[in-house]
Amino acid sequence: xxxxxxxxxxxxxxxxxxxxxxxxxxxxxxxxxxxxxxxxxxxxxxxxxxxxxxxxxxxxxxxxxxxxxxxxxxxxxxxxxxxxxxxxxxxxxxxxxxxxxxxxxxxxxxxxxxxxxxxxxxxxxxxxxxxxxxxxxxxxxxxxxxxxxxxxxxxxxxxxxxxxxxxxxxxxxxxxxxxxxxxxxxxxxxxxxxxxxxxxxxxxxxxxxxxxxxxxxxxxxxxxxxxxxxxxxxxxxxxxxxxxxxxxxxxxxxxxxxxxxxxxxxxxxxxxxxxxxxxxxxxxxxxxxxxxxxxxxxxxxxxxxxxxxxxxxxxxxxxxxxxxx
Amino acid sequence: xxxxxxxxxxxxxxxxxxxxxxxxxxxxxxxxxxxxxxxxxxxxxxxxxxxxxxxxxxxxxxxxxxxxxxxxxxxxxxxxxxxxxxxxxxxxxxxxxxxxxxxxxxxxxxxxxxxxxxxxxxxxxxxxxxxxxxxxxxxxxxxxxxxxxxxxxxxxxxxxxxxxxxxxxxxxxxxxxxxxxxxxxxxxxxxxxxxxxxxxxxxxxxxxxxxxxxxxxxxxxxxxxxxxxxxxxxxxxxxxxxxxxxxxxxxxxxxxxxxxxxxxxxxxxxxxx
Numbered sequence: 001x002x003x004x005x006x007x008x009x010x011x012x013x014x015x016x017x018x019x020x021x022x023x024x025x026x027x028x029x030x031x032x033x034x035x036x037x038x039x040x041x042x043x044x045x046x047x048x049x050x051x052x053x054x055x056x057x058x059x060x061x062x063x064x065x066x067x068x069x070x071x072x073x074x075x076x077x078x079x080x081x082x083x084x085x086x087x088x089x090x091x092x093x094x095x096x097x098x099x100x101x102x103x104x105x106x107x108x109x110x111x112x113x114x115x116x117x118x119x120x121x122x123x124x125x126x127x128x129x130x131x132x133x134x135x136x137x138x139x140x141x142x143x144x145x146x147x148x149x150x151x152x153x154x155x156x157x158x159x160x161x162x163x164x165x166x167x168x169x170x171x172x173x174x175x176x177x178x179x180x181x182x183x184x185x186x187x188x189x190x191x192x193x194x195x196x197x198x199x200x201x202x203x204x205x206x207x208x209x210x211x212x213x214x215x216x217x218x219x220x221x222x223x224x225x226x227x228x229x230x231x232x233x234x235x236x237x238x239x240x241x242x243x244x245x246x247x248x249x250x251x252x253x254x255x256x257x258x259x260x261x262x263x264x265x266x267x268x269x270x271x272x273x274x275x276x277x278x279x280x281x282x283x284x285x286x287x288x289x290x291x292x293x294x295x296x297x298x299x300x301x302x303x304x305x306x307x308x309x310x311x312x313x314x315x316x317x318x319x320x321x322x323x324x325x
Numbered sequence: 326x327x328x329x330x331x332x333x334x335x336x337x338x339x340x341x342x343x344x345x346x347x348x349x350x351x352x353x354x355x356x357x358x359x360x361x362x363x364x365x366x367x368x369x370x371x372x373x374x375x376x377x378x379x380x381x382x383x384x385x386x387x388x389x390x391x392x393x394x395x396x397x398x399x400x401x402x403x404x405x406x407x408x409x410x411x412x413x414x415x416x417x418x419x420x421x422x423x424x425x426x427x428x429x430x431x432x433x434x435x436x437x438x439x440x441x442x443x444x445x446x447x448x449x450x451x452x453x454x455x456x457x458x459x460x461x462x463x464x465x466x467x468x469x470x471x472x473x474x475x476x477x478x479x480x481x482x483x484x485x486x487x488x489x490x491x492x493x494x495x496x497x498x499x500x501x502x503x504x505x506x507x508x509x510x511x512x513x514x515x516x517x518x519x520x521x522x523x524x525x526x527x528x529x530x531x532x533x534x535x536x537x538x539x540x541x542x543x544x545x546x547x548x549x550x551x552x553x554x555x556x557x558x559x560x561x562x563x564x565x566x567x568x569x570x571x572x573x574x575x576x577x578x579x580x581x582x583x584x585x586x587x588x589x590x591x592x593x594x595x596x597x598x
C-alpha cells in the first residue's frame with residue numbers, strides 16, 4: 001500500500017506545527033507500519049509557510065508537502081480540503097490522517113468526499129492497515145471499524161496517542177498555490193479566548209467547575225487551585241451556558257475531550273455529555289455536595305462536600321504538599 | 326427560503342446500552358430524533374419565521390433515512406412545524422457517512438433547497454461527517470458546528486459563528502450552502518433571517534416541543550416514502566463496524582472523608598500531585 005498523509009495544523013504565527021497535530025503524526029507512523037509506506041506531512045497556509053511551520057514539521061516526518069499561497073491564508077474547508085486531496089494523489093497515498101480538532105473535524109470529511117473515501121472519526125487505536133478502534137454512543141461503546149476502498153481517511157483523538165517525538169530531518173517541498181476557489185465562503189475572523197494556562201486538550205491537570213459554582217466570580221477560587229497545580233480550567237455545559245466561563249472551556253461531547261493525569265470535577269453532577277469528554281482521564285476526583293451525583297460513579301476519589309468548604313482547604317493542603325516536595 | 330433539514334432516528338442516549346457478543350442489542354431501545362438534529366429543525370423553523378409564534382414564510386422539508394418505523398419520529402418533527410417529510414428506506418447497517426451523504430445529495434438535487442441544515446453529529450455514531458461530506462460532494466460551501474446563523478435580507482448569504490478550538494470563528498457563506506449546528510444554536514437570539522425577523526427578535530432558549538395544535542396539523546402533512554432506486558443511488562458503506570465492545574469500566578473508586586485525606590491520597594497513592 002501507499003504513503004500515509006498527515007494533515008498538520010500550524011500555529012497562528014505560521015512558524016510551528018500545533019501540538020495538537022503531534023498525536024496524529026504518531027498515529028500515522030503506527031498506521032504506516034501496517035501499510036508499508038512512508039509518512040508524508042502536509043501543511044497548508046499563506047505565503048512563506050515552508051520556511052516556518054514547514055521546517056518545523058520536518059522534524060517529525062521524512063517528507064513535508066507545504067501548500068502555500070495567499071489564497072490559502074484563511075482556514076477554509078472549501079479551499080483546504082482540495083489541497084489535502086491533491087497531497088494524497090501527489091504522495092501516492094492510501095491514507096489521510098489528522099487530529100480531530102475543530103479544524104480537522106471540519107476539513108477531513110470534506111477531503112474524504114473529494115477522494116471518494118470512507119472515513120473513521122475520532123480514532124483511539126490503530127488495529128491494522130484498514131482497521132481502527134473508535135468510541136461511539138458518547139463513549140459508552142467502542143467500535144472496531146474497517147474502512148475499505150483505495151484511500152481511507154481517519155481523524156484521531158488527540159488524547160489517545162502520545163505526541164510524536166522530534167528526530168527526523170525531512171525534506172520540505174513547496175507547492176505554490178496561485179488560486180483556490182472558496183465557493184463564496186469568507187473567513188471573517190476569530191474572537192480568541194487567550195489564556196496563559198496550558199491548552200485544555202494537553203494539560204496534565206484539569207480543574208472543572210459545574211452548575212453548583214453558581215456564578216462567574218466563584219470560578220476565581222477554582223482558578224487559584226488550577227494555577228497552583230499548573231493545570232487548565234474547564235467547565236460543564238451548565239456552567240458555560242450560564243455564562244460563568246467562556247464556552248471554549250466546556251468539556252464534553254460538545255466542547256473539548258480531555259484525558260489529563262488528574263481531572264478534578266467540582267460541583268459537576270456528571271451528565272453523559274460531560275462524562276464523554278473526560279472519562280479517559282487517568283485519575284478522576286469528584287467534589288460534590290450531592291452523594292448521589294452520577295459523577296461519583298466514574299471518580300477514583302469522591303468527596304461529598306460543598307466547594308465553599310472543600311476548595312479553600314484543598315488549596316491549603318496542596319500548598320503544604322508542594323512545600324514539602 | 327426553502328430549507329432541507331435532517332432527522333435521524335437514534336436510541337435514547339440516556340438508556341443503558343446492551344452490548345453482548347460484539348453487538349449492540351437495540352431490540353428494547355426507545356427511539357427518538359437525534360438531539361443535534363432537533364436543534365437543526367429548530368434552526369430551520371426559526372429561519373422561516375418573522376418572530377416567535379409569528380407568521381412563517383418559506384418551506385422546511387425534513388428528511389430521514391431508515392426503516393419504515395422512522396415515520397413516527399418524522400411525524401414528531403412535522404408536529405414541531407416542518408411542512409413535509411421525506412423518508413428514504415434503507416437499513417442502518419448499509420449506511421455510513423459516505424452513503425448517507427450520497428443519498429442526501431440525490432435528495433438535494435431533487436428538492437433544490439437554498440440551505441441544508443444538519444445536526445453536527447448523531448449521538449449514536451458520533452462520527453461528525455455527513456454535513457461536510459455532503460457539502461464536498463455538492464461542491465457547496467459549508468459551515469459546521471454553528472453557534473449562530475443570520476441569513477442576509479437578500480437571501481444570498483448567511484453569516485455564522487462557530488465554536489472552534491481557538492475561540493469563536495465568524496464565517497460568511499454564499500447560499501446554497503450546507504450547515505451543521507451545535508447546541509448553542511438554540512440560544513434566544515442565535516438564529517435570524519433578516520428578510521423576515523426584526524432586529525432583536527427572540528425565541529425560547531430551547532428546541533420547541535410539539536403543541537396539540539401542531540400534532541393535529543401534522544396528521545395531515547405528507548410523509549413521502551422514497552426508495553434508493555427512486556433516487557438512483559446504491560448504499561454501500563465504505564466504513565463498516567465489525568464489532569462493538571463495552572469500554573473497560575473504571576475501577577471502583579473510594580469516598581474520602583476529608584480534603585486532607587484526598588490530597589494525601591493524590592500525593593502518596595495516585596502520585597498526581
